[in-house]
Amino acid sequence: xxxxxxxxLAIAVSAAITAPSGSFAQSxxxxxxLGRVSAALYKPDRGPAPRIAFVIGHRxxxxxxxxxxxxxxxxxxxxxxFNTRFQNxxxxxxxxxxxxxxxxxxxxxRRQPGITKVILFGHSGGGPLMSFYQAVxxxxxxxxxxxxxxxxCGDDLRGLSPTDAIVFADAHAGNPVQTLRSLNPSxxxxxxxxxxxxxxxxxxxxxGYNPNGPSHYSKGFQERYxxxxxxxxxxxxxxxxxxxxxxxxxxxxYPDDDIVLIPSGGNPGAGAGGDAKLATLDPTIAxxxxxxxxxxxxxxxxxxxxxxxxxxxxxxxxxAKTNRGFxxxxxxxxxxxxxxxxxxxxxxxxxxxxxxxxxxxxxCAVQSxxxxxxxxxxxxxxxxxxxxxxxDKSASRDKEYFVLEGxxxxxxxxxxxxxxxxxYSNSVKNLFDYIRDWTNKRF
Numbered sequence: 001x002x003x004x005x006x007x008x009l010a011i012a013v014s015a016a017i018t019a020p021s022g023s024f025a026q027s028x029x030x031x032x033x034l035g036r037v038s039a040a041l042y043k044p045d046r047g048p049a050p051r052i053a054f055v056i057g058h059r060x061x062x063x064x065x066x067x068x069x070x071x072x073x074x075x076x077x078x079x080x081x082f083n084t085r086f087q088n089x090x091x092x093x094x095x096x097x098x099x100x101x102x103x104x105x106x107x108x109x110r111r112q113p114g115i116t117k118v119i120l121f122g123h124s125g126g127g128p129l130m131s132f133y134q135a136v137x138x139x140x141x142x143x144x145x146x147x148x149x150x151x152x153c154g155d156d157l158r159g160l161s162p163t164d165a166i167v168f169a170d171a172h173a174g175n176p177v178q179t180l181r182s183l184n185p186s187x188x189x190x191x192x193x194x195x196x197x198x199x200x201x202x203x204x205x206x207x208g209y210n211p212n213g214p215s216h217y218s219k220g221f222q223e224r225y226x227x228x229x230x231x232x233x234x235x236x237x238x239x240x241x242x243x244x245x246x247x248x249x250x251x252x253x254y255p256d257d258d259i260v261l262i263p264s265g266g267n268p269g270a271g272a273g274g275d276a277k278l279a280t281l282d283p284t285i286a287x288x289x290x291x292x293x294x295x296x297x298x299x300x301x302x303x304x305x306x307x308x309x310x311x312x313x314x315x316x317x318x319x320a321k322t323n324r325g326f327x328x329x330x331x332x333x334x335x336x337x338x339x340x341x342x343x344x345x346x347x348x349x350x351x352x353x354x355x356x357x358x359x360x361x362x363x364c365a366v367q368s369x370x371x372x373x374x375x376x377x378x379x380x381x382x383x384x385x386x387x388x389x390x391x392d393k394s395a396s397r398d399k400e401y402f403v404l405e406g407x408x409x410x411x412x413x414x415x416x417x418x419x420x421x422x423x424y425s426n427s428v429k430n431l432f433d434y435i436r437d438w439t440n441k442r443f
Contacts, residue, residue: 029069029081034104039082040064042073052443053078053109055163056121057102059093059129059175059341060086067411068121068169071432077439079121080109084129091259091334095132095341095360096144096153102133103160110161117164117443122362124409127171127390131365137162139368144359150237151340153359165372165442167435170409173386174361176344177353179331182266182275184323185228189263194324200228202276203320214315215281222285222350225278229349236262237343240335260338264323265331276323279382280316288350289313291388296402297379298434300426309403312417313380362390372398374438376431378407380414380424400438404431 029040044050054077056068062083069079084101086093102120109118122130135143136153137160144153172178186200202225203209208217217225240260246252266275279288290310297309322328333342344361345354356364363386366373373396377387384403391401406424408414411431413424 029064031064032080032108034082034108036085037082037101037104038064038087039080039105039108040069042069042079042081044073044076044078047076049114050076050078051114052117052119052439053080053112053115054119054121054167055080055082055102055105055109055130056123056126057082057084057105057129058124058126059084059095059098060088060090061125062087063126066123067428068123068432071428072121072435075432075436077436078109078112078115080105091332091337093337093341095337096151096157098129099133099136099153099157099160102129106133106161106163119165119167119439120163121167121169122171123169124172125175127168127362128174128360128365130166131168131171131362131369132359133160134163134166134371135365135368136160138370143368146356148354148357149359150241150343150345150357151336151359163371165374165439166369167438168362168373168375168387168390169411169431169435170376170378170381170383170407171362171387171390172383173353173363173390174344174355174358175342176358176360177355177363177386179262179265179342180229180233180344180346180349180353181277181279182331183229183232183262183349184264184266184276184329185225185232187264194263200225202278202281203323209281209317209320210315211317211320213317214283215317216284217278217282222278223348226349226351227347230346230352233344233346233349236260237339237345240339240343244335244339257334257336260331260333260335262331262333263326264329266323266329275319275329277382280313281319283311283313283315286310288385289382291384291403295388297405298402298430299405300424300430302426302430302433304402309379309384311380311382311384312406312414313382313408314414314416363393366390366394366396368395370396372396372442373400374435375399375401376434377401377403378409378411379403379405380407380417381409398442402434407431 032039069081072079082105120130186197345357355361377384407427
C-alpha cells in the first residue's frame with residue numbers, strides 16, 4: 001500500500017502549494033477528531049465572525065491542508081477540511097459508508113457559534129463524495145438503493161441533514177468513470193506473460209501515438225478504443241459479481257472478499273499518471289477536452305467572456321512507460337472496493353456510460369439535488385466537458401458553470417501551458433474570489 005499512500009500524499013500536496021491571500025488568512029488551524037474522521041478547522045484570524053461554513057473532503061486523499069480551507073478562511077468563511085475513514089486506503093473503500101463521514105463534518109460545523117449556512121466543496125474526487133451525500137440527504141436511502149446500482153446503500157444513511165449549496169471545483173464525473181477511461185484494453189496478462197493487441201494499443205505509433213508530443217488518433221481508433229474500454233470494464237464487473245455469488249454460496253477460497261488487480265489500468269485518482277486516457281495523450285479529442293457550446297471563461301485579468309473553451313493542457317506521452325509498470329500503472333482493489341467505488345456499466349467510455357449504475361457518480365447525483373450549485377472547471381485540465389455535462393444534468397434551478405483560464409487540477413497556474421510568463425498567474429485568486437462573491441450573493 002506504500003504506492004497508494006505516496007500517490008494520495010502527492011495529490012494532497014499539489015492541491016495545497018499556494019499560500020493564502022486576503023486580510024483574514026488562517027494561520028493556526030485547529031485539528032479535531034470526529035470519531036473515525038480526522039479534521040482541521042480553519043477560522044479567519046480576524047474580522048467578523050463567519051456565518052457560512054464550507055466542508056471539504058475526499059474519498060481517500062489527505063485534505064487536512066487543502067488549499068480551499070486556507071483560501072476560504074482568508075475570505076471570511078469558516079472552513080473544515082476532513083479525511084474519511086478510508087484515508088490512503090483505496091482497497092478498503094466502502095463507498096456507501098462515506099456519507100456517514102460527511103455527516104460528522106456537517107454536524108460539527110453546524111454546531112459552531114454563528115453558523116447559519118453550510119456549503120459542501122467538492123474538488124476532484126470530493127465531487128462524487130459531496131454530491132452523493134447531498135443526494136441521499138435530500139432523497140433518503142431510496143436514492144442509493146435503486147435496482148440499477150451495482151452496490152446498494154443501507155438504511156444507516158437515513159436522517160442525513162441536507163446542506164445549503166455545493167461548489168464543484170474541477171470535480172470529476174465519478175471514480176468509476178475515471179477507472180473506465182484509464183483502462184488500457186489492449187493489455188492482458190496470462191500465465192505471467194503480457195499480451196498486447198496491436199490494433200488497440202494507444203502507445204503504438206501506427207495508431208497515432210507520438211512519443212515526443214501530442215498524439216493524434218483517428219475517429220475510428222477512438223471509437224474502437226472507447227468500446228473496448230467499456231467491454232473490459234463490463235467483463236471485470238461480471239467476474240467480480242460472479243465471485244461474490246460464489247462467496248455467498250460458500251464455494252470460494254475466502255468467505256468475505258478477494259483482491260482485484262487491473263494491469264495497465266492506471267493509478268487511482270485524478271492526475272495520478274500511469275493511465276491510458278486517450279484525451280490525456282491527444283488534446284484534440286474535443287468531446288472530452290472542450291465545451292460543447294460557448295460558456296463563461298474567467299480570464300486571468302478577472303474579466304469574463306463567453307466562448308467555446310478548450311483545455312490548454314499539454315499532452316503526457318510519458319504514460320507509455322508508466323502504464324506498463326506495476327507500481328505506476330496497476331490498480332489494486334478488492335471485490336468490494338472495486339464494485340462499490342470504481343465500477344460502472346458502459347457501452348462506450350466516452351458517450352455510453354451508465355452513470356447511475358454506481359453510487360459513486362457526480363453526474364448521476366446532481367440529477368437529484370435541488371440546492372444551488374456552482375461548477376468551476378480548470379482550463380488546463382481534463383474535466384471541462386465532464387463538468388459541463390454535470391451542469392446540464394443538474395436539477396438545481398440555481399446553477400452556474402464556468403471555466404477558470406489556465407488552471408491545473410489543483411487550481412494553480414499551468415506554467416507549462418503559458419505562451420508568455422505569468423499568463424495564468426491569478427488563477428487561485430480569481431477562483432476563490434468568484435466563489436466568495438457567488439456565495440455572498442446568495443447567503
